[in-house]
Amino acid sequence: MPAPIECLAPFDKTLDATPIYLVSPADLANGKRLPVGAREWAATVGFKAGEDSVCLVPGPKGSVKAVLVGLGARDAKALDPFVIAAVPAAVPAGTYKLATAGRTFAETAALGWCLAQYGFDRYKAANGKTPVVLMLPDGADPVPVWQEAEAVTLVRDLVNTPAEDMGPDALQDAAEELAEEFGAAISTLVGEELLDENYPMIHAVGRAAEAGRAPRLIDMTWGDEDAPKVTLVGKGVCFDTGGLDLKTASGMRLMKKDMGGAAHALGLARLIMSRNLPVCLRVLVPAVENSVSGSSFRPGDVFPTRKGLSVEIGNTDAEGRLVLSDALTAASEETPDILIDFATLTGAARVALGPELPPAYANDEGVWKALEKASGDVRDPMWRMPLHTGYRDDLDSPIADLCNSSESGFAGSITAALFLQRFVGEGLPWLHFDIYAWNAKPRPGRPKGGEAQVIRAMLRYLEDRFGA
Template identity: 50%
Template sequence: MTDPERPALPMAERLADPAEADAAIPLRLVPSDGLDAALEALPEAQRAWARATDFKGRLGQTCLLPAPDGTLSAVLFGWGDAKARARSRLDLGRAAESLPAGTFALDASAAPGAGTESALAWLIGRLRFTRYKSAKLAPARLIAPAGVDADETHRIADGVALTRALIDTPAEDMGPAEIEAAARALAADHGATVEVIAGDALLEANYPMIHAVGRAAAPGREPRIIALDWGPKDAPAVTLVGKGVAFDTGGLNLKPGASMGLMKKDMGGAAQALGLARIAMASGLKARLRVLIPAVENAVSASSFRPSDVLTSRKGLTVEINNTDAEGRLVLADALARGDEDAPGLMLCFATLTGAARVALGPELPPFYTDDDALAGALAEASAAVRDPIWRMPFWDGYEAQIEPAIADLDNAPSGGMAGSITAALFLRRFVEKAGAFAHFDVYGWTPAARPGRPRGGEAQAIRACWAVLSARYGTGAA
């Protein structure tokens, strides 16, 4: 990183101005059950062309219609049937990646309500991580569809862009100091303040577990707690906490190579929190926002913390270390305890925490945990509305005994391997008492294979659903 003090934050492309619509190429959504009507509306030559190219309106199918002079006259984009659309999302992202250069005007008259998601799908489908390799997308632009809040779409797409780029950056260029630099750049963009406590000062400030996990890292990659604050002090308090493990070797319980390959994304929780904060601040959320990121590297050296060590947390609870590869919950515990001291009305925690969550629900359906039924209902409703998948899992009290070892208050890695995502969530809950409502998201933060609107790589998960809840609860000041 050439300037770790002020990196440029990525931004999504912008939708084209509706004033350009008269010169734009029509992009028509065609449901499979509306195929005949769509074809009948075409000139005879174009209708024959669509049939000759076997356009059936299947979801994601594209047909480029030529004008008599050979130029591009219109595009038909298959919208499939209800079953196909229920199994997919962000489908216009396919067109955003594949269409030739030009300005396109979306015609969603045959697919009511598709405009808002399609506009977002277009923008985030065109996001590419270009720090080390240039992108090869044609300069295609989409006119802001009628009825779509273009500014809101841009803010959300920018939040996704930041989250993806932070996760995609390799650990060599995204260590604890660079995570801090990204937070400082975000704060500078929105008039927020940032306070950082790093290295041995963590012990003096009572963040002992953040220090223990990160103390083995090389000079320049010292552990730290990053606190970003924004908004009026008398506004309702909202705290976001994100796991910022820049790279996770597993510590002395060293991961095998196959499990270490994607560990640059172990700071994905921090990336989600910063992406959500970017949306909130740009939108003028009517809240006092605090973002807490414990940023560490779980490295191996003579100073590494060890299995069987007992650590004392910020909250005073002692933790027996039965696996140094269960480090994320340790650093989150200190950060959550700090956030809880302010008794915020709402505290949200994001972390790439357990493989057990992926075994249970796969890579694109993050579980979340909360004891607040009203919050759970709002999150579920928002998830369905904006098609940002999350699934509620239980804080199952029957498993509490599993995180209580013989010689300390808590066990960071219960033996047996069962209910791993639940026991990790129960561990975190022990550090939250004063917050009005609390939810923990066990995200994957990665798209393993390219999907519509989602290139392979780092991914924003749960933040669009969370933003829908935050904006509905507190309101915004954006024009």
């Protein structure tokens, strides 16, 4: 897989780059904005300018004279990161350029260009694939594009790595490597230390794993401690069997991705640090395996939490909210200016919105309005879901302060968010993302497998709020 930095080149007027034309069906019909002979060639090969279709216009001696990329119903002026993402797989190695594009449009499209060349090749023989290079127009800056592509690549790599090589210990290694790169401080509580420091829920969920994969809480900090405080919490369930409420074989198949929330927290942290945002950043990752052994926690057990609330275990497969409860409590103790958590939390979220549209929960209207704008600005979609208080009593327990699952089976993503809200400090602006972290089907620039969602929108929101 080429590194993102290899996929882009700054403007160089001496470089011979093949032009890429964005073509709508109307353009194809009237021949405007197309190189000489392109319209005729498109008709010959049956190119209709459908979305993500690509047509190579031949030049002399077997060369490519130009590349036509179909827009379909897309708006040619819209800032779509994936508008030319179908090109790298369809063209020979070489250097290409957008025939007519301003700096902002080119930088946006360049992200999809880089991400289109992603491939998870950790377990494959090296294929020596040569990157396909996009030359940016004069004045365009490749650095922000590289930064975003590297963050997405980090998330994808972490999520794609099988649980055998991405247990709590390996997730800790990844966090420590990131901390070292950017000069962040990092510490980790492991095993019985969690009980000593009052993180009983993280310990309970992860205690059934073998010794080398003991539960832990990863705690990373970066930036000026007097700057506005931004705290990220990521669910790090490195494999989820469901515990004693065991999942089916099909339900367990993708559970290597159940640490996708942690991957997102680390990916957004990478973006924040690489952009040197003027914030005091804290990242908390409760990293566990929900395994089955003689020490597994059980349905019907009652455990204390760091906040002091007792929780009855209604279902051991609702474990993510348990480990997050302790981490959110710890995060709230510092009263950050904003608290953000990412979690592959519920199947109900997929039933409601599918794999491509992450549910977002917000307890602050001003924060949500600004985030909604940022999401639209960078074309990083999400959809707000309600923290409907009428469902709170679905989490009532006859023997504890609350239960970790609802017996009704309705509104599963909402009741999970309501559970988490009980552990967020009073008055703290809070965002919760019930992400999928996975592309269920391949699309240009977004191969099937691990995926980063909402972190580009979150970066834009943080830049707008705290300054770039």
